[in-house]
Amino acid sequence: MTLEANIEPAKNLAAKTAGIMAVVVGPSGAGKDTLMNLAARHFAGRSDIHFVRRVITREGDAGNEDHKSVSDADFDAMEHAGAFAVSWEAHGLKYGIPATVSDELARGHLVVANGSRSVLDRFQAVFPRLKIINVTAQREVLAERLMARGRESREDVLKRLERSSLTVKGGYDVANIDNSGTLDEAGRSIVAELEALIKR
Template sequence: MTPEVNINPANDSLSDSATGIMAVVVGPSGAGKDTLMNLAARHFAGRPDVHFVRRVITREGDAGNEDHRSVSEADFDAMEQAGAFAVSWEAHGLKYGIPAEVTDELARGNLVIANGSRSVLHRFQATFPRLKIINVTARREALAERLMARGRESREDVMRRLERSSLTVEGSYDVADIDNSGTLEDAEHAIVAVLEALIRK
């Protein structure tokens, strides 16, 4: 099922003047996307020209490996109606929002990094004129091992899910692929290098 996606029309004019770059990090479950984003955020801590987005999500604050703002569905809906999000969408029973304040960071020429989803990249592209996709992935064997280690699915379920999923980003996007099949240190260096190159643009 395709996630529901909403763009706040009130933010369209803000994107027109943006000079900074929006980098959206995507990848399949088990690729280590959240871990790499946390490491990159630590690397760039204190840099005023680099901004990591704290998403608004309708899930518990201590759930997952992502620092996010937890809100109820009613509060999320109210925020959405008030124009609080640059982009918002629904997937897997949860609602996600990218705060509208990111447009202020982009207007200053800063690099903004957000955790995203491959299924809604067309909406990010429609909202942000300068967009970079960072696709974090890994070999299917590595993904299967990590997913089974979570203990939520059987090996058969994991393998069926991986067979159905694509490890690539479909569409006409500017994409940097990062293979996190090896050491975490190598993948950390790779994502930092991609972000450093974007800062120099």
């Protein structure tokens, strides 16, 4: 099941914490979108786990993520109306997690969202039962993947990787998944992590 946004205001989200919010994060090139898509297919049809369809101010066919595409003006209007549990800006885009996630959490279900390490404090403020799944890969692997995209020079990629951290800082409950090897290996890892959360 996929959760989408509506424009009903969020109401006391922090009080609806029977379920667990799992936020998947990781550096560019780690493959978190691919792993989330794999996990979503694996759990398709399950009523106790829900993958969030984020609202993003980018074209609907851009990237490797199924998202709701809106204009900047529409995003701002939705945010003003309380349609998002968490929202943030990064790299010139705006991202929103629908406030409707509270309904599934109130039922004791697991909700999985694509997030950002830079705003985990916002997730923690709203979702006390929070699990961070940090998808990483060896720097050499990240460099190869980023250069294969053809968007940056090798020098720019290496400089960016030198500045970036592969760890999650702060007192969060974190599970690390190394996606340096085969997709099957990392896929089994993320599925196992989510299965364990469902059983909590």
